[in-house]
Amino acid sequence: MFPVLSGRPRQDTAPPAAHPSGPAISAIGQALGILGDRWVLLILQRAFLLQVRTFAGWRDELGISESVLAARLKELVTHGIFTPVAYRDGRTRYEYRLTDAGLRLWRYLVAIYSWEHGWARRQGVVTLIHDRCGHGTRPYLTCGGCRDRMSARDTRTERGPLLSFARVGVPRHHRRTATPVRLPAGRLGSCPASMEILGDRWSTTVLAAAFLGVKRFVDFQTELGIAPSVLTDRLRRFCELGVLEAGVTRVYRLTDKGLAFFDVLALLTDWAQRELPAPDGSALVITHQSCGTPLRPVLRCDVCDGELERHGLSVEAPVPGPAGS
Numbered sequence: 448m449f450p451v452l453s454g455r456p457r458q459d460t461a462p463p464a465a466h467p468s469g470p471a472i473s474a475i476g477q478a479l480g481i482l483g484d485r486w487v488l489l490i491l492q493r494a495f496l497l498q499v500r501t502f503a504g505w506r507d508e509l510g511i512s513e514s515v516l517a518a519r520l521k522e523l524v525t526h527g528i529f530t531p532v533a534y535r536d537g538r539t540r541y542e543y544r545l546t547d548a549g550l551r552l553w554r555y556l557v558a559i560y561s562w563e564h565g566w567a568r569r570q571g572v573v574t575l576i577h578d579r580c581g582h583g584t585r586p587y588l589t590c591g592g593c594r595d596r597m598s599a600r601d602t603r604t605e606r607g608p609l610l611s612f613a614r615v616g617v618p619r620h621h622r623r624t625a626t627p628v629r630l631p632a633g634r635l636g637s638c639p640a641s642m643e644i645l646g647d648r649w650s651t652t653v654l655a656a657a658f659l660g661v662k663r664f665v666d667f668q669t670e671l672g673i674a675p676s677v678l679t680d681r682l683r684r685f686c687e688l689g690v691l692e693a694g695v696t697r698v699y700r701l702t703d704k705g706l707a708f709f710d711v712l713a714l715l716t717d718w719a720q721r722e723l724p725a726p727d728g729s730a731l732v733i734t735h736q737s738c739g740t741p742l743r744p745v746l747r748c749d750v751c752d753g754e755l756e757r758h759g760l761s762v763e764a765p766v767p768g769p770a771g772s
């Protein structure tokens with residue numbers, strides 16, 4: 448069976464405190480709470496790709512307000528993704544290093560990059576280089592049991608009896624406002640399509656529910672405990688992005704572009720269920736149908752088919768395109 452708990456001894460840091468007084472929450476629900484925020488994703492992306500470690504580094508790279516950045520870093524420390532390390536620079540300052548659990552998010556971020564490259568086709572985005580073959584790579588997901596490619600269509604996803612998306616809380620400061628957040632261009636670009644989908648937790652939760660087979664407006668509403676106006680907004684945006692298509696009688700289906708997001712959600716699920724403590728019976732169990740192996744995701748290079756490792760990837764800055772591209 449899929450491990451609900453990682454079996455690691457609990458760290459001296461507090462367990463995820465997104466819902467300190469609420470009911471015990473599934474690992475995937477906690478992960479959506481921690482990572483379903485566009486600033487968090489951009490902070491992590493810069494930490495991985497540019498080795499940004501300091502408050503000033505993120506502030507300057509992202510153009511993020513200091514109060515927002517401070518709040519996000521505090522949360523990421525609370526959830527054990529960064530650890531602050533003091534250093535002297537005239538006075539004592541802190542740098543934020545990815546913990547082991549934080550470092551293991553690399554595959555999730557790589558999957559986001561890969562989807563953005565394949566489906567949003569933006570120019571001017573960095574290229575990931577697979578060091579072993581020396582080529583720009585668009586990683587794809589394979590099964591650790593049989594080595595075949597995995598997709599939404601050849602997997603079965605079942606939820607534990609206690610897994611409820613209605614328990615995914617949305618802190619006030621994460622609510623989407625009417626004014627869109629200005630995303631930075633910077634050296635890396637911002638993966639804008641992915642940020643629309645993953646950048647707030649209601650969006651990610653709606654998408655996760657769609658992968659579990661929820662199709663009707665009323666079922667999303669019941670499953671997620673989401674306000675109709677918020678749900679309408681997210682479904683409309685997903686249709687505009689081409690991730691969902693609306694049928695008659697308010698039925699929504701994943702398009703091929705939406706189904707391709709499976710890699711991202713599978714890697715998020717895998718990370719969450721390995722790293723975060725959660726009650727029994729709350730796991731999302733993803734099985735590769737052709738071989739029967741419970742999710743054991745492996746990312747491979749689409750050029751040489753070699754298995755990707757965190758240390759075997761580098762980043763190539765985009766070549767400036769012709770004017771107007």
Ligand SMILES: [Zn+2]
Nearest residue numbers: 590593735738
């Ligand atoms: Zn398999």
Ligand SMILES: [Zn+2]
Nearest residue numbers: 577580748751
């Ligand atoms: Zn390769």
